[in-house]
Amino acid sequence: MDEELRPLKKIECTNINERGLSMLCDIVLIFKQIKDILKVEIIKKWNVNKLIKYNIVMPIIQYTDKNNKTGSLNVSEFPDECPMCHKGIKPILFGKAFWSSINAKMQAIFICPREECYRVFIGFYAEAMGQYFLSHLRPINIVEKDFPDTIKSISSNFPKIYNQSHGAEQLKLDEVCGSGYRKALEFLIKDYLLDQTKDEEEKKKIKKEFLGQCIKTRIDNPKLQLVAERATWLGNDETHYERRWKDKDIEDLKNLIQLTVNWIDTEQLTKEILKDMPKGKIKSESNQSLEEKKKNQELENK
Numbered sequence: 671m672d673e674e675l676r677p678l679k680k681i682e683c684t685n686i687n688e689r690g691l692s693m694l695c696d697i698v699l700i701f702k703q704i705k706d707i708l709k710v711e712i713i714k715k716w717n718v719n720k721l722i723k724y725n726i727v728m729p730i731i732q733y734t735d736k737n738n739k740t741g742s743l744n745v746s747e748f749p750d751e752c753p754m755c756h757k758g759i760k761p762i763l764f765g766k767a768f769w770s771s772i773n774a775k776m777q778a779i780f781i782c783p784r785e786e787c788y789r790v791f792i793g794f795y796a797e798a799m800g801q802y803f804l805s806h807l808r809p810i811n812i813v814e815k816d817f818p819d820t821i822k823s824i825s826s827n828f829p830k831i832y833n834q835s836h837g838a839e840q841l842k843l844d845e846v847c848g849s850g851y852r853k854a855l856e857f858l859i860k861d862y863l864l865d866q867t868k869d870e871e872e873k874k875k876i877k878k879e880f881l882g883q884c885i886k887t888r889i890d891n892p893k894l895q896l897v898a899e900r901a902t903w904l905g906n907d908e909t910h911y912e913r914r915w916k917d918k919d920i921e922d923l924k925n926l927i928q929l930t931v932n933w934i935d936t937e938q939l940t941k942e943i944l945k946d947m948p949k950g951k952i953k954s955e956s957n958q959s960l961e962e963k964k965k966n967q968e969l970e971n972k
């Protein structure tokens with residue numbers, strides 16, 4: 671029989687030595703760890719009831735209340751990002767947390783373990799169905815988003831309004847940050863259009879027109895027009911009583927604003943390059959062949 675077609679010899683394990691047993695234990699342990707990792711990933715998507723049902727182990731926080739009564743509570747998690755330096759961390763829990771029986775809220779003091787930061791912050795935990803969940807962290811060092819120079823030179827208001835909304839979002843003011851992003855978008859589009867014309871009458875019209883109308887009739891770049899139009903749809907949802915795009919949220923709006931920024935930036939950079947390099951360089955006349963001279967003459971006449 672062909673060597674390759676011969677069936678594999680059945681391995682019979684009748685005797686396992688100490689080394690083999692140790693290897694087998696290692697393999698079992700690895701499988702257990704993989705199973706545990708997968709379980710942790712899965713529980714992130716589960717609801718509170720399932721968490722309780724499957725009795726997943728949670729961190730414990732020791733607390734004291736206003737009457738100096740002490741106790742301990744399981745909490746959903748410790749913060750995994752420092753609100754001051756915004757780096758991923760395993761925070762140091764400082765002393766006992768404070769628990770209030772009136773609103774069933776707990777405040778735990780944490781310290782960022784990073785040497786460069788080492789700042790204190792408070793984790794606020796709220797009770798839901800008998801469990802304590804991390805609701806927010808304070809104080810927060812608000813992170814500002816930076817925009818390309820092309821955008822800043824077209825609109826000084828856009829980065830300012832955008833970052834005020836971004837700050838509101840980080841402070842969990844989620845009912846107002848969306849309308850701020852919508853305002854930022856309007857300033858970006860209108861300032862971009864104002865930058866395209868020198869006609870004062872046109873400028874007055876642009877300032878007065880609805881944003882949707884400006885996008886539809888005044889933007890020539892079709893890709894920019896498409897993304898700006900969609901950003902406006904989602905932006906309007908943030909200011910209207912009834913939401914039309916129920917499956918979209920603030921992240922989708924921010925992505926569309928970012929795409930609008932990218933298209934304007936690309937267009938501006940292209941304009942600058944073409945202004946700087948309007949046509950190809952011509953070889954000095956003495957080095958040109960007769961045919962090259964003829965070609966260059968033709969190019970110049972075009």
Ligand SMILES: [Zn+2]
Binds near residue numbers: 754784
């Ligand atoms: Zn930190």
